[in-house]
Amino acid sequence: MFDSHVAILLDTAAGLVNVLTDGGDRGRPYTAPRADALPEAIAAVLPGEPAVSMEEALYLAGTTLKVRRVFEAMDGRRDDEAAEIVNALVISTGARPQLNRVPGEPWQVHFHGADDTLSVGWSAGFASALTLAIGSDLGGRLGVCQAKGCDRVYVDASRNAVRQFCSRSCQSRTKAAAFRARSATRPPA
Secondary structure, eight states, rough: OOOHHHHHHHHHHHHHHHSSSSSEEEEEOOOOOOTTTTHHHHHSSSTTTTOHHHHHHHHHHHHHHEEEEHHHHHTTHHHHHHHHHHHHHHHTTTOOOOOOOOTTOEEEESOOOSSHHHHHHHHHHHHOOOOHTTTTGGGGGGGEEETTTTTOEOOOOOTOOOOOOOHHHHHHHHHHHHHHHHHHHHOOO
């Protein structure tokens, strides 16, 4: 599985994709926050709920659109397309591994410099985590919900890599619909 730092980056990337992109969410149309609501929506997804400026929010929203394309490409088994997007993201963010230490804490791997902005730092982290996932046998764990009316993304952390849905709600809706369809086609007793 993913190491804890990479897992946090991938989960946060998926969270931002799900909040910042229009589409379907659990069978209902979803419209992403716009304008003044954007910084607050992003801050609610990022660990620690940091202050996010409008400039940083717009940058992260742009990154998120690229990250969504990576999840969709990996879900569709278009690894080459995903790799192209991720490589461009790595270059544009200047992603580079390095060790940083917060006083009183152990050394931690970061994929951005201490002087990078919040938006560039997170974007570089997302790019690096996606690079590690796609460059290993874990790229197939990036998915798009298979439920009707839902296109939210997820990172499959299941033991046997069989996840197909963004949530239990979508899984239950799909199973219930399949049961109703089977029941409707059975001859009466």
